[in-house]
Amino acid sequence: MLQRAAVLEYVAIVSASACFAFGCSSKQDAAKKDDTVYRQAPVTAVASDPMGNCGAVLRSYRGATATHRPACSTIEYATSPPIFGDHYPIWGAYKTYDFPVPLGYLVHDLEHGAVDIFYDCPDGCSDEVATVQSFIDALPADPRCASDVRVQVVLVPRPGLGARWAASAWGYSVTADCFDPDIFSQFYADHHGRGPEDLCLQGQDFSADPCL
Numbered sequence: 001m002l003q004r005a006a007v008l009e010y011v012a013i014v015s016a017s018a019c020f021a022f023g024c025s026s027k028q029d030a031a032k033k034d035d036t037v038y039r040q041a042p043v044t045a046v047a048s049d050p051m052g053n054c055g056a057v058l059r060s061y062r063g064a065t066a067t068h069r070p071a072c073s074t075i076e077y078a079t080s081p082p083i084f085g086d087h088y089p090i091w092g093a094y095k096t097y098d099f100p101v102p103l104g105y106l107v108h109d110l111e112h113g114a115v116d117i118f119y120d121c122p123d124g125c126s127d128e129v130a131t132v133q134s135f136i137d138a139l140p141a142d143p144r145c146a147s148d149v150r151v152q153v154v155l156v157p158r159p160g161l162g163a164r165w166a167a168s169a170w171g172y173s174v175t176a177d178c179f180d181p182d183i184f185s186q187f188y189a190d191h192h193g194r195g196p197e198d199l200c201l202q203g204q205d206f207s208a209d210p211c212l
Contacts, residue, residue: 034073040065040085043078054165056176056183059083064171066111066196072211075104080161081118081168081175082107091203096133096155102211106154109203110170113144113195114152115188118168119179120161128165129155132179144193145200152192152200170195 045059064084069075071088078085082103091108092101106116117132119125132155139151158166163175167184169191174183193200 034070037074037076038069038086039076040078040082043083045079052176052180052183054176054178054180054183056174056180058183058187059173059175061171061173064196069104071104072102073104075107077103077107079173080163081116081158081166081173082110083168083173084110084170087111092154093203093205094149094152094154095205096136097206098157099209100158101154101156101206102209105204105206105210106156109152109154110168111195111197112152112199113170113193113197114154115167115169115192116154116156117184118156118158118161118166120158120164122159125164128179131181132165135179135181135184139188142193142200144198146202148202149200153188 041063043061043063045061048058050057061079061083065086066084067086068089069086071090073088075086085107086104087107088102088104089108090105091112092105094109094114109116117136119129119132121128136151136153136155139153141150142152145152164177165179166173166175167187169187172187172191174187176183
């Protein structure tokens with residue numbers, strides 16, 4: 001069953017790539033005109049005490065949903081950062097972005113076992129971002145992944161995050177006042193590759209917010 005799901009997801013990403021390259025305006029426009037607001041039901045966290053110099057808090061959640069919603073539709077997640085929930089049919093490429101990516105793409109990454117790293121620095125934090133990029137670059141290559149994916153990690157800004165730094169995996173999150181490499185490294189080790197769909201194929205790359 002999982003192999004069939006992987007094939008269907010692969011077909012979906014190839015089809016989506018063709019749309020972005022050659023244009024599928026009617027489908028994209030239809031997605032953007034979906035005015036429905038999909039709201040995630042409240043979820044309860046089991047949280048740790050603050051840890052380390054950055055006051056990092058680990059949280060775990062149950063009650064996952066994973067329904068596909070139209071691309072670029074509005075999904076309101078119950079947590080920040082999101083840790084599971086409804087999402088878009090296409091997942092985002094595993095890379096570093098310098099602009100916010102719609103969460104519906106990133107939650108689909110989590111479903112495949114990714115770890116998303118978010119930051120919110122209203123006054124800028126290029127030095128911190130560079131430190132985190134070095135952290136990602138030093139992670140060992142993931143043997144689960146296709147040849148064009150070294151690690152299943154996304155680094156992305158998220159205004160309004162509610163913390164300066166955060167990471168999420170399917171069902172888990174960590175938030176912190178600064179980036180603690182030891183805690184984030186352990187979070188990655190504990191939770192990457194553990195989504196409900198074990199799939200590590202490259203996602204759709206974006207050069208700008210695809211929903212604007």
